[in-house]
Amino acid sequence: MKIRLIKDKVIGTGMLTFSILAVSMVLLIGIGLYWRSLPILQHHSIWELISSSTWRPLKGEFGFLSFIMGTLWVTGMSIAIAVPLCLLVAIYLSEYAPIRFKNFFLPLVNILAGIPPVIYGVWGVFFIVPLVQHYIAPSFVDFSTGFTVLSGGIVLAVMIFPLIVSIIVEVLQTIPKELKEASLSLGATKWETIKKVILKKAMPGIIAAIVLAISRAFGETIAVLMVCGNVPISPKSIFDPAYPLPALLANNFGEMMSVPLYDAALMFSAFSLFVIILIFNIISRVILQKIEVKNA
Amino acid sequence: MTQTPHISVKDLNVHIGDNHLLKNININIPDKSVTSIIGPSGCGKTTLLKSFNRLLDDIPGVNISGSVLVDGENIYNAQAEVTHIRKKMGLLAQRPFPLPMSIYDNIAYGPRIHGTKSKKELNELVQHYLQAVGLWEEVKNRLNGSATALSIGQQQRLCLARGLAVEPEIILGDESTSALDPISTKTIEDLLIKLKENYTIVLVTHILRQARRVSDYIIFVYMGQIIEFGPTEEVLLNPKEELTKEYVKGFIS
Numbered sequence: 001m002k003i004r005l006i007k008d009k010v011i012g013t014g015m016l017t018f019s020i021l022a023v024s025m026v027l028l029i030g031i032g033l034y035w036r037s038l039p040i041l042q043h044h045s046i047w048e049l050i051s052s053s054t055w056r057p058l059k060g061e062f063g064f065l066s067f068i069m070g071t072l073w074v075t076g077m078s079i080a081i082a083v084p085l086c087l088l089v090a091i092y093l094s095e096y097a098p099i100r101f102k103n104f105f106l107p108l109v110n111i112l113a114g115i116p117p118v119i120y121g122v123w124g125v126f127f128i129v130p131l132v133q134h135y136i137a138p139s140f141v142d143f144s145t146g147f148t149v150l151s152g153g154i155v156l157a158v159m160i161f162p163l164i165v166s167i168i169v170e171v172l173q174t175i176p177k178e179l180k181e182a183s184l185s186l187g188a189t190k191w192e193t194i195k196k197v198i199l200k201k202a203m204p205g206i207i208a209a210i211v212l213a214i215s216r217a218f219g220e221t222i223a224v225l226m227v228c229g230n231v232p233i234s235p236k237s238i239f240d241p242a243y244p245l246p247a248l249l250a251n252n253f254g255e256m257m258s259v260p261l262y263d264a265a266l267m268f269s270a271f272s273l274f275v276i277i278l279i280f281n282i283i284s285r286v287i288l289q290k291i292e293v294k295n296a
Numbered sequence: 297m298t299q300t301p302h303i304s305v306k307d308l309n310v311h312i313g314d315n316h317l318l319k320n321i322n323i324n325i326p327d328k329s330v331t332s333i334i335g336p337s338g339c340g341k342t343t344l345l346k347s348f349n350r351l352l353d354d355i356p357g358v359n360i361s362g363s364v365l366v367d368g369e370n371i372y373n374a375q376a377e378v379t380h381i382r383k384k385m386g387l388l389a390q391r392p393f394p395l396p397m398s399i400y401d402n403i404a405y406g407p408r409i410h411g412t413k414s415k416k417e418l419n420e421l422v423q424h425y426l427q428a429v430g431l432w433e434e435v436k437n438r439l440n441g442s443a444t445a446l447s448i449g450q451q452q453r454l455c456l457a458r459g460l461a462v463e464p465e466i467i468l469g470d471e472s473t474s475a476l477d478p479i480s481t482k483t484i485e486d487l488l489i490k491l492k493e494n495y496t497i498v499l500v501t502h503i504l505r506q507a508r509r510v511s512d513y514i515i516f517v518y519m520g521q522i523i524e525f526g527p528t529e530e531v532l533l534n535p536k537e538e539l540t541k542e543y544v545k546g547f548i549s
């Protein structure tokens with residue numbers, strides 16, 4: 001009798017400890033990054049660093065705006081492509097597709113999720129970049145190398161596609177059949193039911209899926225590094241090249257460390273990425289909470 | 297049966313995959329009365345009920361033959377419009393499933409779909425049907441609140457009101473009180489008895505006392521077949537078939 005209660009206590013405290021540990025890990029990473037970027041923060045204010053787009057490390061000028069904008073553009077692009085597509089695919093798979101097709105297709109999607117990013121990068125370079133260069137860009141701009149925001153967006157979209165689709169299908173599957181029947185039996189069509197009831201009920205889950213995907217897209221490195229062009233200038237259109245923060249880090253880490261403040265600058269870029277993702281997650285948490293309260 | 301049938305089932309057979317769930321169903325459901333479907337678990341009561349508003353259509357591997365005539369029109373006809381058929385019947389499920397929206401929008405959902413746009417008309421509809429199920433006084437100050445915040449009994453009445461708001465002719469109930477406390481159950485039962493003046497009501501129930509309290513006719517189903525159909529007292533107190541006798545045995549004694 002006593003032993004059971006003690007076990008209960010021990011397990012309870014144990015889990016609490018590990019939860020706190022996991023959370024403080026995030027905090028520790030944040031503090032670590034900040035601490036390592038202190039040297040550059042002693043020479044320039046944070047605002048100076050993130051509002052300037054002059055990147056001349058050799059002259060001691062470190063402006064991160066182009067990289068931050070590059071990150072936002074490429075991630076935004078990938079979400080703009082992936083989300084509508086994923087929603088349609090997930091709705092089709094869970095509501096319309098014959099079971100056999102679904103059982104065949106879903107595992108395939110999950111295989112896609114397991115392909116290493118560098119392979120998406122190679123595929124992007126040999127397939128998407130020429131496609132953008134020769135077929136898409138000429139209809140909009142005079143000249144493009146194909147190494148653009150758009151190419152990065154497409155490659156990233158394909159990469160996060162399986163994650164979003166499989167989570168949304170999972171979420172749609174948890175909607176009780178009776179809820180669907182309630183709407184249908186009122187004379188609603190299948191599409192009205194999906195739009196007004198099922199998607200509404202599933203909205204928190206769908207948003208969570210997208211948030212997860214965006215967080216992943218923000219930090220994706222190898223693929224964007226290979227297809228975005230890596231030019232440190234803020235993109236003005238989707239046919240301009242971009243230089244996202246993760247690419248900056250991966251390209252330069254370990255090199256040119258002899259340049260003064262360079263390592264602190266890179267640490268600061270990591271810190272910026274960390275903060276962007278953190279802010280993004282907090283905002284989406286708040287939105288989620290609002291929706292959940294409304295739909296209960 | 298002196299009354300004209302409202303739902304007329306002819307040679308209905310339902311298969312799902314290799315399972316023969318409903319076998320040669322022939323039944324006339326009388327107009328403006330309460331008919332209860334009783335029978336042991338898994339005998340096909342829910343399946344029979346769902347066949348009346350074509351909710352079986354979407355089940356993978358389902359095969360339906362025969363006909364179900366509602367107001368003389370075969371709902372399984374290729375030309376029959378499924379939304380139109382379903383609109384004719386309100387469904388009250390085993391547990392309440394409020395739509396993920398406010399109390400007001402739950403009631404207004406059906407009318408909106410069928411084209412009612414005027415705010416004033418919707419307001420009247422919402423009030424009218426909430427009053428019809430005796431929920432108005434309880435919720436009139438929180439119409440914009442979430443429907444899931446209501447108690448289970450209130451939710452079930454809300455679902456009934458939601459079904460009534462599309463002006464059906466028929467109410468289908470599948471063990472609609474099984475999740476409710478005795479008082480809520482009584483409220484729903486009384487409502488159904490009141491509603492039968494204007495609606496044809498078909499209920500699935502496990503509770504023979506309830507079948508006796510509310511229904512005029514009883515259908516006894518066993519292993520996918522209709523064994524007996526007749527006025528309530530006859531089937532419950534004086535069954536003709538051996539199987540029915542066996543099933544209602546506990547009730548008579």
Ligand SMILES: Nc1ncnc2c1ncn2[C@@H]1O[C@H](COP(=O)(O)OP(=O)(O)OP(=O)(O)O)[C@@H](O)[C@H]1O
Nearest residue numbers: 312315317335336337338339340341342343344355
């Ligand atoms: N989607 C389905 N696929 C395959 N078999 C099904 C499906 N739905 C129901 N069945 C089977 O059909 C039979 C009848 O089911 P039904 O739900 O109509 O029974 P019921 O009389 O309503 O039972 P209960 O009183 O337990 O609700 C059962 O044997 C059930 O397993």
Ligand SMILES: [Mg+2]
Nearest residue numbers: 341342343470
């Ligand atoms: Mg049932």
